[in-house]
Amino acid sequence: MELLEKRILNDGIVKEGNILKVDSFLNHQIDIGLMNEIGKELKRLFADKHVTKILTIEASGIAIASIAAQYFNVPVVFAKKAKSQNLDGELYTSDVKSFTYGKQYTITVSKKFITEDDKLLIIDDFLAVGNAMKGLIDVANQAGASVEGIAIMIEKGFQEGGKYLRDNGFNLQSLAIVDSMDNGQIIFRKQ
Amino acid sequence: MELLEKRILNDGIVKEGNILKVDSFLNHQIDIGLMNEIGKELKRLFADKHVTKILTIEASGIAIASIAAQYFNVPVVFAKKAKSQNLDGELYTSDVKSFTYGKQYTITVSKKFITEDDKLLIIDDFLAVGNAMKGLIDVANQAGASVEGIAIMIEKGFQEGGKYLRDNGFNLQSLAIVDSMDNGQIIFRKQ
Numbered sequence: 001m002e003l004l005e006k007r008i009l010n011d012g013i014v015k016e017g018n019i020l021k022v023d024s025f026l027n028h029q030i031d032i033g034l035m036n037e038i039g040k041e042l043k044r045l046f047a048d049k050h051v052t053k054i055l056t057i058e059a060s061g062i063a064i065a066s067i068a069a070q071y072f073n074v075p076v077v078f079a080k081k082a083k084s085q086n087l088d089g090e091l092y093t094s095d096v097k098s099f100t101y102g103k104q105y106t107i108t109v110s111k112k113f114i115t116e117d118d119k120l121l122i123i124d125d126f127l128a129v130g131n132a133m134k135g136l137i138d139v140a141n142q143a144g145a146s147v148e149g150i151a152i153m154i155e156k157g158f159q160e161g162g163k164y165l166r167d168n169g170f171n172l173q174s175l176a177i178v179d180s181m182d183n184g185q186i187i188f189r190k191q
Numbered sequence: 192m193e194l195l196e197k198r199i200l201n202d203g204i205v206k207e208g209n210i211l212k213v214d215s216f217l218n219h220q221i222d223i224g225l226m227n228e229i230g231k232e233l234k235r236l237f238a239d240k241h242v243t244k245i246l247t248i249e250a251s252g253i254a255i256a257s258i259a260a261q262y263f264n265v266p267v268v269f270a271k272k273a274k275s276q277n278l279d280g281e282l283y284t285s286d287v288k289s290f291t292y293g294k295q296y297t298i299t300v301s302k303k304f305i306t307e308d309d310k311l312l313i314i315d316d317f318l319a320v321g322n323a324m325k326g327l328i329d330v331a332n333q334a335g336a337s338v339e340g341i342a343i344m345i346e347k348g349f350q351e352g353g354k355y356l357r358d359n360g361f362n363l364q365s366l367a368i369v370d371s372m373d374n375g376q377i378i379f380r381k382q
Contacts, residue, residue, distance in 0.1 A: 023301060023304075024303065024304070025266075028268065028269065028271065028300075028301055028304060029266050029267070029268045029301075029303075029304040030257060030260075030266060030267040030268075030269070031266055032257060032260040032261055032264075032265075032266060032267060033264075035257065036261070058249060058250035058253075059249035059250040059253060059269065059271070062249075062250060062253040062254050062257070063253050063254070063256075063257040063267065063269075065254075066221060066223060066226065066253070066254040066257050066258055067257055067258070067261075069221075069223040070223055070227070070258075073223075073224075074223075075216075075220050075221060075222055075223060076220070076221040076223060076254065077219065077220045077221075078219065078221070078250065078254075080219065080250070109219075110214060110219055110220075112215065112220075113214075113215070113219060113220040
Protein backbone atom coordinates (compact mmCIF):
# COMPACT_ATOMS: atom_id res chain seq x y z
CA MET A 1 0.00 0.00 0.00
CA GLU A 2 1.77 3.05 -1.34
CA LEU A 3 0.28 5.50 1.16
CA LEU A 4 1.58 3.45 4.09
CA GLU A 5 5.01 2.87 2.52
CA LYS A 6 5.41 6.61 1.94
CA ARG A 7 4.41 7.32 5.52
CA ILE A 8 6.92 4.78 6.81
CA LEU A 9 9.66 6.37 4.70
CA ASN A 10 8.72 9.86 5.89
CA ASP A 11 8.06 9.24 9.58
CA GLY A 12 9.46 5.81 10.45
CA ILE A 13 12.72 5.70 12.38
CA VAL A 14 15.12 2.79 12.11
CA LYS A 15 16.84 1.93 15.38
CA GLU A 16 19.54 -0.54 16.27
CA GLY A 17 18.44 -4.16 16.49
CA ASN A 18 16.20 -4.02 13.41
CA ILE A 19 13.62 -1.95 15.25
CA LEU A 20 11.35 0.22 13.13
CA LYS A 21 9.67 2.92 15.17
CA VAL A 22 6.33 4.07 13.77
CA ASP A 23 5.05 5.49 17.01
CA SER A 24 4.19 8.86 15.46
CA PHE A 25 1.32 7.43 13.41
CA LEU A 26 0.68 3.75 14.20
CA ASN A 27 1.36 2.48 17.69
CA HIS A 28 1.58 5.33 20.20
CA GLN A 29 0.17 8.33 18.40
CA ILE A 30 -2.39 7.14 15.84
CA ASP A 31 -3.25 8.91 12.60
CA ILE A 32 -6.95 8.07 12.34
CA GLY A 33 -7.21 9.33 8.74
CA LEU A 34 -4.51 6.88 7.72
CA MET A 35 -6.27 4.11 9.66
CA ASN A 36 -9.42 4.80 7.63
CA GLU A 37 -7.52 4.50 4.35
CA ILE A 38 -6.06 1.22 5.63
CA GLY A 39 -9.52 0.04 6.67
CA LYS A 40 -10.83 0.65 3.14
CA GLU A 41 -7.86 -1.18 1.64
CA LEU A 42 -8.42 -4.18 3.91
CA LYS A 43 -12.06 -4.32 2.87
CA ARG A 44 -10.91 -4.31 -0.77
CA LEU A 45 -8.35 -7.07 -0.15
CA PHE A 46 -10.79 -9.30 1.74
CA ALA A 47 -13.97 -8.33 -0.15
CA ASP A 48 -14.80 -11.93 -1.07
CA LYS A 49 -14.52 -13.20 2.49
CA HIS A 50 -17.55 -13.41 4.74
CA VAL A 51 -15.84 -12.10 7.84
CA THR A 52 -17.96 -12.34 11.01
CA LYS A 53 -15.44 -10.94 13.47
CA ILE A 54 -12.08 -9.20 13.60
CA LEU A 55 -9.60 -10.64 16.07
CA THR A 56 -6.61 -8.63 17.26
CA ILE A 57 -4.37 -8.35 20.30
CA GLU A 58 -3.86 -5.53 22.74
CA ALA A 59 -2.72 -2.87 22.56
CA SER A 60 -1.45 -1.63 19.19
CA GLY A 61 -3.81 -3.78 17.12
CA ILE A 62 -6.97 -2.34 18.65
CA ALA A 63 -7.02 1.01 16.84
CA ILE A 64 -6.62 -0.39 13.33
CA ALA A 65 -8.96 -3.31 14.06
CA SER A 66 -11.65 -0.94 15.35
CA ILE A 67 -11.44 1.45 12.41
CA ALA A 68 -11.28 -1.42 9.89
CA ALA A 69 -14.27 -3.13 11.51
CA GLN A 70 -16.46 -0.26 10.31
CA TYR A 71 -15.88 -1.36 6.71
CA PHE A 72 -16.72 -5.00 7.51
CA ASN A 73 -19.61 -4.13 9.83
CA VAL A 74 -18.51 -6.71 12.40
CA PRO A 75 -17.42 -6.62 16.06
CA VAL A 76 -13.81 -6.62 17.21
CA VAL A 77 -12.44 -9.04 19.80
CA PHE A 78 -9.05 -8.30 21.25
CA ALA A 79 -6.94 -10.91 22.99
CA LYS A 80 -5.68 -9.79 26.38
CA LYS A 81 -2.11 -10.16 27.52
CA ALA A 82 -2.73 -10.46 31.23
CA LYS A 83 -5.34 -12.14 33.31
CA SER A 84 -7.34 -9.69 35.32
CA GLN A 85 -9.92 -10.37 37.95
CA ASN A 86 -12.46 -8.95 35.51
CA LEU A 87 -11.75 -11.61 32.89
CA ASP A 88 -13.02 -14.81 34.39
CA GLY A 89 -15.07 -17.69 33.11
CA GLU A 90 -14.00 -19.98 30.34
CA LEU A 91 -10.95 -18.77 28.45
CA TYR A 92 -8.92 -19.76 25.44
CA THR A 93 -5.26 -19.26 26.31
CA SER A 94 -2.03 -19.47 24.34
CA ASP A 95 1.56 -18.77 25.33
CA VAL A 96 3.52 -16.24 23.29
CA LYS A 97 7.18 -15.35 23.39
CA SER A 98 7.51 -11.64 22.68
CA PHE A 99 10.27 -10.56 20.33
CA THR A 100 9.84 -6.88 21.19
CA TYR A 101 9.63 -7.21 24.95
CA GLY A 102 11.93 -10.21 25.31
CA LYS A 103 9.69 -12.18 27.61
CA GLN A 104 6.88 -14.72 27.57
CA TYR A 105 3.25 -13.90 28.15
CA THR A 106 -0.12 -15.60 27.92
CA ILE A 107 -2.89 -14.32 25.69
CA THR A 108 -6.48 -14.96 26.68
CA VAL A 109 -9.79 -14.72 24.87
CA SER A 110 -13.15 -15.43 26.47
CA LYS A 111 -14.83 -18.48 24.95
CA LYS A 112 -18.03 -16.45 24.73
CA PHE A 113 -16.71 -14.28 21.95
CA ILE A 114 -15.24 -16.69 19.40
CA THR A 115 -17.15 -19.77 18.32
CA GLU A 116 -16.97 -22.42 15.62
CA ASP A 117 -19.37 -20.33 13.53
CA ASP A 118 -16.92 -17.43 13.31
CA LYS A 119 -14.98 -16.54 10.19
CA LEU A 120 -12.13 -14.42 11.43
CA LEU A 121 -10.00 -11.71 9.97
CA ILE A 122 -6.96 -11.41 12.24
CA ILE A 123 -5.33 -7.97 12.27
CA ASP A 124 -2.11 -6.81 13.87
CA ASP A 125 0.25 -3.91 13.36
CA PHE A 126 3.54 -5.80 13.02
CA LEU A 127 4.58 -9.27 11.87
CA ALA A 128 8.16 -10.31 12.63
CA VAL A 129 8.89 -13.82 13.92
CA GLY A 130 5.15 -14.34 14.11
CA ASN A 131 4.77 -15.57 17.67
CA ALA A 132 1.84 -13.32 18.57
CA MET A 133 0.09 -14.34 15.33
CA LYS A 134 0.66 -18.03 16.06
CA GLY A 135 -0.99 -17.45 19.43
CA LEU A 136 -4.02 -15.82 17.81
CA ILE A 137 -4.30 -18.66 15.26
CA ASP A 138 -4.04 -21.14 18.13
CA VAL A 139 -6.97 -19.40 19.84
CA ALA A 140 -8.98 -19.51 16.59
CA ASN A 141 -8.21 -23.22 16.23
CA GLN A 142 -9.24 -23.95 19.81
CA ALA A 143 -12.56 -22.23 19.07
CA GLY A 144 -13.00 -24.13 15.82
CA ALA A 145 -13.31 -20.79 14.00
CA SER A 146 -11.95 -20.37 10.48
CA VAL A 147 -9.20 -17.87 9.72
CA GLU A 148 -10.38 -16.18 6.52
CA GLY A 149 -7.45 -13.83 6.39
CA ILE A 150 -4.58 -12.20 8.21
CA ALA A 151 -3.90 -8.49 7.76
CA ILE A 152 -0.64 -6.91 8.83
CA MET A 153 0.33 -3.27 8.59
CA ILE A 154 4.11 -3.80 8.51
CA GLU A 155 5.77 -7.16 7.90
CA LYS A 156 9.46 -7.50 8.58
CA GLY A 157 10.20 -9.60 5.50
CA PHE A 158 13.66 -10.51 6.78
CA GLN A 159 12.14 -12.40 9.69
CA GLU A 160 10.35 -15.70 9.38
CA GLY A 161 6.74 -14.97 10.36
CA GLY A 162 5.45 -14.12 6.88
CA LYS A 163 7.08 -17.14 5.22
CA TYR A 164 5.68 -19.43 7.90
CA LEU A 165 2.13 -18.15 7.43
CA ARG A 166 2.26 -18.25 3.62
CA ASP A 167 3.83 -21.74 3.62
CA ASN A 168 0.99 -22.88 5.85
CA GLY A 169 -1.64 -21.65 3.44
CA PHE A 170 -2.89 -18.57 5.26
CA ASN A 171 -4.26 -15.70 3.23
CA LEU A 172 -1.77 -13.17 4.55
CA GLN A 173 -1.94 -9.59 3.30
CA SER A 174 0.82 -7.31 4.53
CA LEU A 175 0.28 -3.71 3.53
CA ALA A 176 4.01 -3.00 3.64
CA ILE A 177 6.81 -5.56 3.67
CA VAL A 178 10.20 -4.28 4.78
CA ASP A 179 12.86 -6.53 3.24
CA SER A 180 15.80 -4.73 4.79
CA MET A 181 16.67 -1.77 6.97
CA ASP A 182 20.46 -1.94 6.65
CA ASN A 183 22.21 1.33 7.48
CA GLY A 184 18.84 2.85 8.25
CA GLN A 185 17.65 2.55 4.63
CA ILE A 186 14.23 0.96 4.35
CA ILE A 187 13.75 -1.30 1.31
CA PHE A 188 10.20 -2.49 0.62
CA ARG A 189 9.32 -5.71 -1.17
CA LYS A 190 7.54 -5.04 -4.47
CA GLN A 191 3.95 -6.36 -4.26
CA MET B 192 -26.77 8.34 27.17
CA GLU B 193 -29.86 6.19 26.94
CA LEU B 194 -28.49 3.82 24.30
CA LEU B 195 -25.50 2.97 26.48
CA GLU B 196 -27.57 2.62 29.67
CA LYS B 197 -29.93 0.21 27.91
CA ARG B 198 -27.01 -1.82 26.64
CA ILE B 199 -25.51 -2.01 30.13
CA LEU B 200 -28.85 -3.19 31.52
CA ASN B 201 -29.21 -5.79 28.77
CA ASP B 202 -25.66 -7.12 28.53
CA GLY B 203 -23.75 -5.94 31.60
CA ILE B 204 -23.10 -8.47 34.34
CA VAL B 205 -22.70 -7.47 37.96
CA LYS B 206 -20.11 -9.52 39.83
CA GLU B 207 -19.07 -9.60 43.45
CA GLY B 208 -16.80 -6.76 44.56
CA ASN B 209 -18.73 -4.07 42.65
CA ILE B 210 -17.42 -5.31 39.35
CA LEU B 211 -19.49 -4.52 36.28
CA LYS B 212 -18.55 -6.71 33.33
CA VAL B 213 -19.23 -5.15 29.95
CA ASP B 214 -16.83 -7.34 28.03
CA SER B 215 -19.44 -8.35 25.46
CA PHE B 216 -19.57 -4.86 23.92
CA LEU B 217 -17.00 -2.51 25.44
CA ASN B 218 -13.72 -3.92 26.66
CA HIS B 219 -13.05 -7.37 25.22
CA GLN B 220 -15.53 -7.75 22.39
CA ILE B 221 -16.29 -4.30 20.98
CA ASP B 222 -19.54 -3.27 19.31
CA ILE B 223 -18.23 -0.82 16.73
CA GLY B 224 -21.70 0.48 15.86
CA LEU B 225 -22.23 1.45 19.48
CA MET B 226 -18.78 3.06 19.55
CA ASN B 227 -19.83 5.22 16.59
CA GLU B 228 -22.97 6.38 18.37
CA ILE B 229 -20.82 7.19 21.39
CA GLY B 230 -18.34 9.05 19.19
CA LYS B 231 -21.15 11.24 17.80
CA GLU B 232 -22.45 11.93 21.30
CA LEU B 233 -18.99 12.95 22.51
CA LYS B 234 -18.66 15.35 19.58
CA ARG B 235 -22.02 16.86 20.57
CA LEU B 236 -20.99 17.17 24.23
CA PHE B 237 -17.64 18.78 23.45
CA ALA B 238 -18.68 20.66 20.29
CA ASP B 239 -17.50 24.03 21.64
CA LYS B 240 -14.03 22.77 22.55
CA HIS B 241 -11.14 23.07 20.13
CA VAL B 242 -9.72 19.64 20.76
CA THR B 243 -6.35 19.00 19.10
CA LYS B 244 -5.74 15.49 20.37
CA ILE B 245 -7.49 12.66 22.17
CA LEU B 246 -5.52 11.08 25.00
CA THR B 247 -6.39 7.64 26.33
CA ILE B 248 -4.70 4.68 27.99
CA GLU B 249 -4.16 1.14 26.78
CA ALA B 250 -5.92 -1.10 26.24
CA SER B 251 -9.68 -0.65 26.64
CA GLY B 252 -9.66 3.07 25.92
CA ILE B 253 -8.11 2.72 22.48
CA ALA B 254 -11.18 1.49 20.58
CA ILE B 255 -13.54 4.22 21.73
CA ALA B 256 -10.83 6.91 21.44
CA SER B 257 -10.06 5.84 17.86
CA ILE B 258 -13.68 5.76 16.73
CA ALA B 259 -14.47 9.06 18.50
CA ALA B 260 -11.39 10.71 16.97
CA GLN B 261 -13.07 10.46 13.57
CA TYR B 262 -15.70 12.97 14.72
CA PHE B 263 -13.08 15.39 16.03
CA ASN B 264 -10.66 14.85 13.13
CA VAL B 265 -7.68 14.65 15.48
CA PRO B 266 -5.02 12.02 16.28
CA VAL B 267 -5.18 9.68 19.25
CA VAL B 268 -2.33 9.23 21.71
CA PHE B 269 -2.52 6.31 24.08
CA ALA B 270 -0.49 6.13 27.27
CA LYS B 271 1.41 2.86 27.65
CA LYS B 272 1.43 0.81 30.79
CA ALA B 273 4.83 -0.80 30.40
CA LYS B 274 8.16 0.39 29.14
CA SER B 275 9.25 -1.48 26.04
CA GLN B 276 12.54 -1.25 24.26
CA ASN B 277 10.62 0.39 21.41
CA LEU B 278 9.50 3.30 23.56
CA ASP B 279 12.66 5.21 24.28
CA GLY B 280 13.57 8.86 24.25
CA GLU B 281 12.01 11.47 26.43
CA LEU B 282 8.95 10.30 28.30
CA TYR B 283 6.33 11.70 30.58
CA THR B 284 5.67 9.16 33.31
CA SER B 285 3.14 8.89 36.12
CA ASP B 286 2.54 6.18 38.69
CA VAL B 287 -0.93 4.67 38.92
CA LYS B 288 -2.40 2.28 41.45
CA SER B 289 -4.84 0.02 39.65
CA PHE B 290 -8.13 -0.70 41.35
CA THR B 291 -9.01 -3.49 38.90
CA TYR B 292 -5.67 -5.25 38.85
CA GLY B 293 -4.70 -4.55 42.43
CA LYS B 294 -1.18 -3.41 41.66
CA GLN B 295 0.85 -0.35 40.79
CA TYR B 296 2.07 0.48 37.31
CA THR B 297 3.71 3.34 35.48
CA ILE B 298 2.11 5.02 32.50
CA THR B 299 4.32 6.58 29.89
CA VAL B 300 3.74 9.01 27.02
CA SER B 301 6.42 10.16 24.63
CA LYS B 302 7.11 13.88 24.97
CA LYS B 303 6.97 14.13 21.19
CA PHE B 304 3.23 13.59 21.08
CA ILE B 305 1.81 15.97 23.68
CA THR B 306 2.95 19.58 23.84
CA GLU B 307 1.93 22.79 25.52
CA ASP B 308 -0.07 23.68 22.40
CA ASP B 309 -2.36 20.69 22.79
CA LYS B 310 -5.97 20.93 23.93
CA LEU B 311 -6.81 17.44 25.10
CA LEU B 312 -9.95 15.41 25.35
CA ILE B 313 -9.15 12.51 27.67
CA ILE B 314 -11.24 9.38 27.08
CA ASP B 315 -11.45 6.17 29.08
CA ASP B 316 -13.96 3.37 29.41
CA PHE B 317 -14.36 3.32 33.21
CA LEU B 318 -14.00 5.83 36.01
CA ALA B 319 -13.97 4.43 39.55
CA VAL B 320 -11.48 5.75 42.11
CA GLY B 321 -9.92 7.77 39.29
CA ASN B 322 -6.29 6.78 39.63
CA ALA B 323 -5.70 6.13 35.94
CA MET B 324 -7.37 9.46 35.11
CA LYS B 325 -5.19 11.29 37.64
CA GLY B 326 -2.18 9.76 35.90
CA LEU B 327 -3.36 11.00 32.50
CA ILE B 328 -4.04 14.48 33.89
CA ASP B 329 -0.58 14.44 35.48
CA VAL B 330 0.90 13.67 32.05
CA ALA B 331 -1.11 16.52 30.48
CA ASN B 332 0.10 18.89 33.21
CA GLN B 333 3.71 17.85 32.72
CA ALA B 334 3.33 18.66 29.02
CA GLY B 335 1.67 22.00 29.75
CA ALA B 336 -1.31 20.90 27.66
CA SER B 337 -4.84 21.95 28.59
CA VAL B 338 -7.49 19.37 29.48
CA GLU B 339 -10.57 20.57 27.59
CA GLY B 340 -12.69 17.68 28.70
CA ILE B 341 -12.84 14.20 30.13
CA ALA B 342 -15.16 11.60 28.60
CA ILE B 343 -16.02 8.38 30.41
CA MET B 344 -18.24 5.58 29.18
CA ILE B 345 -19.20 4.21 32.60
CA GLU B 346 -18.63 6.07 35.87
CA LYS B 347 -19.04 4.19 39.11
CA GLY B 348 -20.83 6.98 40.94
CA PHE B 349 -20.42 5.27 44.31
CA GLN B 350 -16.64 5.62 44.06
CA GLU B 351 -14.80 8.90 44.46
CA GLY B 352 -13.23 9.54 41.02
CA GLY B 353 -16.11 11.52 39.54
CA LYS B 354 -16.54 13.77 42.59
CA TYR B 355 -12.82 14.47 42.68
CA LEU B 356 -12.73 15.52 39.04
CA ARG B 357 -15.88 17.69 39.25
CA ASP B 358 -14.70 19.32 42.50
CA ASN B 359 -11.46 20.17 40.79
CA GLY B 360 -13.23 21.92 37.93
CA PHE B 361 -12.78 19.39 35.16
CA ASN B 362 -15.40 19.22 32.41
CA LEU B 363 -16.27 15.58 33.04
CA GLN B 364 -18.94 13.93 30.91
CA SER B 365 -19.82 10.38 31.90
CA LEU B 366 -22.20 8.74 29.44
CA ALA B 367 -23.57 6.44 32.13
CA ILE B 368 -23.20 6.85 35.89
CA VAL B 369 -23.92 3.78 37.96
CA ASP B 370 -24.97 4.91 41.44
CA SER B 371 -25.43 1.44 42.85
CA MET B 372 -25.28 -2.21 41.89
CA ASP B 373 -26.63 -3.69 45.14
CA ASN B 374 -28.02 -7.21 44.71
CA GLY B 375 -27.07 -7.09 41.05
CA GLN B 376 -29.54 -4.29 40.29
CA ILE B 377 -27.97 -1.45 38.35
CA ILE B 378 -29.28 2.02 39.25
CA PHE B 379 -28.19 4.89 37.00
CA ARG B 380 -27.91 8.49 38.11
CA LYS B 381 -30.39 10.76 36.31
CA GLN B 382 -28.50 13.21 34.10
